Amino acid sequence: METIRQMRRRNDYLSKVSAALLYAVCVSIAVNFFWTPGHIYSSGITGLAQLVDTISNRVGPVHIPVAAGLFIFNVPMFIIGWRRIGHTFTVFTFISVLFASIGIRLLHPVSVIHDPLICAIFGSALNGFGTGFALRSGISTGGLDILGIVIQRKTGHSIGRINLTFNIFIIIAAGFAYGWPYALYSALGLVVNSRVMNLTYTRQQRLQVMIITSRPKTVIDSVQNHLRRGITIIHDAEGAYKHDSKTILITAISRYEMGALEEAMDEADPHAFVSMTPITKILGHFYEPKL
Structure with a gap:
């Protein structure tokens, strides 16, 4: 090792x-x-x-x-x-x-x-x-x-x-x-x-990520294995087309971490809906890897 x-x-x-x-x-x-x-x-x-x-x-x-x-x-x-x-x-x-x-x-x-x-x-x-x-x-x-x-x-x-x-x-x-x-x-x-x-240099650019999935536990484990990011869970969401149960996960990442997030989603739930929005400002703690 x-x-x-x-x-x-x-x-x-x-x-x-x-x-x-x-x-x-x-x-x-x-x-x-x-x-x-x-x-x-x-x-x-x-x-x-x-x-x-x-x-x-x-x-x-x-x-x-x-x-x-x-x-x-x-x-x-x-x-x-x-x-x-x-x-x-x-x-x-x-x-x-x-x-x-x-x-x-x-x-x-x-x-x-x-x-x-x-x-x-x-x-x-x-x-x-x-x-x-x-x-x-x-x-x-x-x-x-x-x-x-x-x-x-x-x-x-x-x-x-x-x-x-x-x-x-x-x-x-x-x-x-x-x-x-x-x-x-x-x-x-x-x-x-x-x-x-x-x-x-994309490390300083922040993105808010919203994930809509029917496999929240798997997605959370996969994302946190690939990224050191906290995740907020919103339960009891419902899809309008099939009226099936969904969970909404919200987190914030740097644009530099997009590749790691995509890899995590491919492993956990390739059919999840993921949207990313640029963030103007963050209040509170946002983990910065040590240089």
């Missing part, structure tokens, strides 16, 4: 390192092939590193390149993650940021295309995919991601307002550095980055 656990842990670690490497490749290509040649700023700490790179290159006595700035500005986030989230999570976040810094440093900027609109869209899509995949694999890309996790766990709220304020600052800086059209292109890139990241 211990050998199986060790194998699972090793496979989990390998998948996290692979996700960190994929993120590093995506952000390195985004920075050096699209954002830098197109004069586009990213969001969060990466955008801050780009801004410091621009300012220090123009007026500063010491030039701080994007790769170095990305790592330096993430050091406080490593400390927060180590204390508030988890040691394993922080170690893999450190690995992902380190890989990204090395990748950006080693991969020299190449002007694939000069259109800033295309640079903003494709660079942000690449970065959004890499970031979302890393988060989905249980690691972070550093920066405001760590603050977001800490604030969400502590208050139940997202870091949206802080993120928005920080990114507005980056957009204004892009306007002063390269002209206001580039600020608009950077703003468009932020939207694309967010949308692609949300499509890739």
